[in-house]
Amino acid sequence: MAEYHLTAPLKDEDVTKLKLGDIVYISGECFTCRSRLQKYIFDEGNSLPFDTKNRNILIHNGPIVVKENGKWRLVSFMPTSSIRFEKWGAKSVENWNLKMIVGKTTMGKETAEMMKEKKCVHVSPQSVSPNLWIDSIEVQNVYLFDELGSIEAAWHFKLNDLGPFIVDIDTDGNNLFDKMDKEIEERKIKALEKLGIEPDYEYTKLY
């Protein structure tokens, strides 16, 4: 698997070359997003108070940021699970012209379809290591802090070779975890057999 060091704003050719299982490190400007922000924009009819043209990496994350001597200090950072934002995933990719989503887990089929159409990838962490990441992140600004609170606000970060992340959805809409599902399912059948549970075993129906 290849390793890439990419810089935002990302272009189509930066992401179309990425294959499932490739490792990426990212630099440049990005923003954070959780469900409250997507609800505020897409369900409640507000508009995003900044331009994503040169900030086309979205990180699903609710960081811990404290203000010290008038400056923001990032205390902790870990990408959160993307899958629960599936409801707004396709809209986010389309409306915000995203080229990369960073999050734990992955996105669902609808978002993957839009990612294929718009040339966007999803990448996920392979560890829980906030302290190996926070020094690579500079807090630039925050939007919607008063409206949404500290965790759900849109933080603007400048990244300096943040990673490693693994590519789990490529620009053809393929999903690394879908492929792993098949292998895990086969191993599950073997594991159950070892426990004496045959593949056709059925529970006594109680409800």
Add this chain to the structure above:
Amino acid sequence: MIKTDVYEQALFETIKRGATEISPDVKDAFINAIAREENPDAKKGLSATLESMEMSKQRENPLCVDTGWPIFYFKVGNKCELEGGFVELENAARRAVAKATKLGYLRATMKHPLTGFDPGDNIGMNIPDFTYKFVDGDSIEISYAAKGGGSECFGGTRHRIVAFADGIKGIEKFVVESFVASARAGAVCPPSVLGIGIGGTANVAANLAKEAACLRTVGSKHPDPMFAKIEEDLYEALNSLGIGILGGGGSTSVLAVNVEYAYTHIAGIACATSTNCMVARRASSRIDAEGKVTKMTSPNWFGDR
């Protein structure tokens, strides 16, 4: 009588330690997992996680950004006397959680379930959560556990009533299938500390599962060989799945499988699971009747396991 300022300070110190310091048993489990890991990427991921957790102690920052639901377990001596009583103990715990949040040891994660209102201090209706166990003696043991959103929200916590006709096979099928579904793509932050509750009503089984996930010493065994065998068989079975750290593939999908049980109704066996994330945050302290506070390396919730 134990003074309010003594237990309030002990509560705060326990929260801070739980949020920022890896438990020694979890650290040992990581060292073992790294040693036996066959997938090089997973080995790197486990090593990076351990390295970051070690740095948290020195930096005094959270082991993970999601500092979870604040949950307290109090193992209370029957003759333990607290200034202000147990109502004040709970008030002090709320003040300590708010202080730890303000200082950045906890993230303001708790919200109103419908409006999303963020109180900013992790304090609200029925949160923090308190559980008590009464024993002989005059001291009190405080355990603080932080149950992360990943471990709790993606199917790591489930329950099913298994028929007596199905017994251990039914229980083990339920556990394996639940775990596979919830650990997909690393949703529950594996490798997990998997707690299993067997018996009681559904809520008893669910509480036992959560306590088994959060309060058992990682690496301990149930003293009853029948339950120890379920732990061992499921540990082997789940680690043969290849799910690995954050679902990316690897030799370790669970750090431990801990089973606790209760007697049940002749009609069926409630079975519940609760996954704890790999960071498995918790800390415990004991306060004796004279107000002397001792840090505990393990919660002692289930005695010597």
